[in-house]
Amino acid sequence: MNNPIAGFSKLSKEEKINWIAKEYFSSPTDAIALLKNYWNTDEKLQKLHDEFIENTITNFYIPLGVAPNFLINGKFSTVPMAIEESSVVAAASKSAKFWSTRGGFKATVIDTEKIGQVHFIYKGDESKLALFFAQIKNKFFSNTESITKNMQKRGGGILDIKLNDKTNLLPNYFQLHATFETKDSMGANFINSCLEQFAKTLKDEAQGYALFNTEEKDIQVVMSILSNYVPNCIVRAEVSCPIDDLKEKQIENPLDFAQRFVQAVQIAEVEPFRAVTHNKGIMNGVDAVVLATGNDFRAVEAGIHAYASKSGQYTSLSHAKIENGIFTFWLEIPLALGTVGGLTSLHPLVKLSLEMLENPSAKELMQVVAVAGLAQNFAALRSLTTTGIQEGHMKMHLNNILNQFDTNDTERHAINKHFKHNTVTHSAVVAFIAELRK
The missing domain is CATH 3.90.770.10 (3-hydroxy-3-methylglutaryl-coenzyme A Reductase; Chain A, domain 2)
Structure with missing residues (x-):
């Protein structure tokens, strides 16, 4: 790369590709052709894929079997x-x-609890914080009713909210630890929306809490985010x-x-x-x-x-x-x-x-x-x-090696026949291909 680029995200897809091809490839024409070769011919479908992420230049295919x-x-x-x-x-x-033919697989869902946390810093009397939390806990539920309404109709919602003291790990570190049921949705957006409202409620209520001194009222929310560790969603x-x-x-x-x-x-x-x-x-x-x-x-x-x-x-x-x-x-x-x-x-x-x-x-x-x-x-x-693991794996890997060396149908037939009774290794296949092509 010769120069940095400003405003890359604002370029059209064509402009992005042209810039990349010119900056990074010895043959820009070949690079552009390869990228465009993986576009979907259905423009509507390609637009859909383009908008899944940012700065899309093409599609990266993975086989679906x-x-x-x-x-x-x-x-x-x-x-x-x-x-x-x-x-x-x-x-x-x-x-x-x-x-x-041996009874099949048995599968059981043990639990479906999801988790989210509000991480915050509180500098003050821990017993006062515990009392404050107990008094305002219901407000976390009431202040999120507009968010949880539809989820509750489906049988989900907020299960519980706890105050966790983590000051043994970090000075002044506490968290609201919330559990959720999100039914058929993974629930990330739902959980994060609830958590952000919890954080707002926490800060707002602290400002008006009579037992807190000035420093205790200044609760600092570090972040509000779901956890991908779900040990009770088993x-x-x-x-x-x-x-x-x-x-x-x-x-x-x-x-x-x-x-x-x-x-x-x-x-x-x-x-x-x-x-x-x-x-x-x-x-x-x-x-x-x-x-x-x-x-x-x-x-x-x-x-x-x-x-x-x-x-x-x-x-x-x-x-x-x-x-x-x-x-x-x-x-x-x-x-x-x-x-x-x-x-x-x-x-x-x-x-x-x-x-x-x-x-x-x-x-x-x-x-x-x-x-x-x-x-x-x-x-x-x-x-x-x-x-042993290699016998089956390498036979499946044989096709990848054959594609790597662009073998034709006649060569493939001879190679598959030979390795039906011989050990497949990369070097053995390469040597056999070389012998065929003499």
């Missing part, structure tokens, strides 16, 4: 998954098919069957497999280096469905990984046991999801994904997402404890 045969609470579903990583959809599908997913029922082509000795599987999970429970990768596999399934259904996968990731650390050490999200001849594998994760609002009513593929899932409620979507994570984890652990 489906994993069929998920039997969840006695009902079959085909699960949409938006992800770029090889083998994730295939692994989920394989797990779904495996468990569909869903459980599990599978179980008699150990003998685990037998299949890959699992000739089901008891040995079950024991090694449980040991693999136990290692992830006690070893953070393994737990991170173990949980990443769970998130392959979780994130893919969260993204396909227009939810915030960054918020979900942050909340789930915080939950994995709630004991003080990062640990496995899933667990397994053998008891009375029964193999059981389960997880419990926090999920704050929505099926109304946000992208759910805007993005055409999000609407399609939700319709594919038969327009689930937020609770039903929580169950599907948790099951996808468990299925993905089962597939990974089954591979790790039997053939």
Whole structure:
């Protein structure tokens, strides 16, 4: 880049692209052509995508796949998954098919409580603040009635508000800790609107509170914001069957497999280096469905990984046991999801994904997402404890290598035939392509 630019956001999309192409690329014409190649030919649809974020120059595609045969609470579903990583959809599908003949997945929503906080600084007598809060608590509810009215009609709203003393962590630091029920919406805008009104009420009421001195009346609100850590918005997913029922082509000795599987999970429970990768596999399934259904996968990731650390050490999200001849594998994760609002009513593929899932409620979507994570984890652990992870993964990765080297149909046929019985590695595929092209 040669020079900074002022007013970039005010430029048209064409002007933005032309500036970027000229400043950063050796061939501006090729760069412009590539960016425009990913525009949608439907102008109305492209305008919709342009307005999702700021300074849009093109669309960045991620494949949308489906994993069929998920039997969840006695009902079959085909699960949409938006992800770029090889083998994730295939692994989920394989797990779904495996468990569909062994009772399927059971999923239960344990709770749906969301959290928001007003963080503030109060310099004064803590007992006076506690008394002040108790006297004005009802005003937090009454002053937000215009915000909560529609949510209350749907069965949601503000559940409770507490005053938390955090002065042991930071001098003069207190918070209003509020819990919410937001039904089928994720509820971020609703919660944040309530919190901002709480902050206003807190400051206004403090000014007129007779027991406060001048300094105590000067409550400083630092910020009002929802939390993506929702340890009481929990869903459980599990599978179980008699150990003998685990037998299949890959699992000739089901008891040995079950024991090694449980040991693999136990290692992830006690070893953070393994737990991170173990949980990443769970998130392959979780994130893919969260993204396909227009939810915030960054918020979900942050909340789930915080939950994995709630004991003080990062640990496995899933667990397994053998008891009375029964193999059981389960997880419990926090999920704050929505099926109304946000992208759910805007993005055409999000609407399609939700319709594919038969327009689930937020609770039903929580169950599907948790099951996808468990299925993905089962597939990974089954591979790790039997053939190893690379055999299946690298065969799925083979297509990416073939595309990288722009192989033709004849070459692809020869390569696929050769690696049907040979180990797939990047270097082996490159060497074979080079030999074919001599």
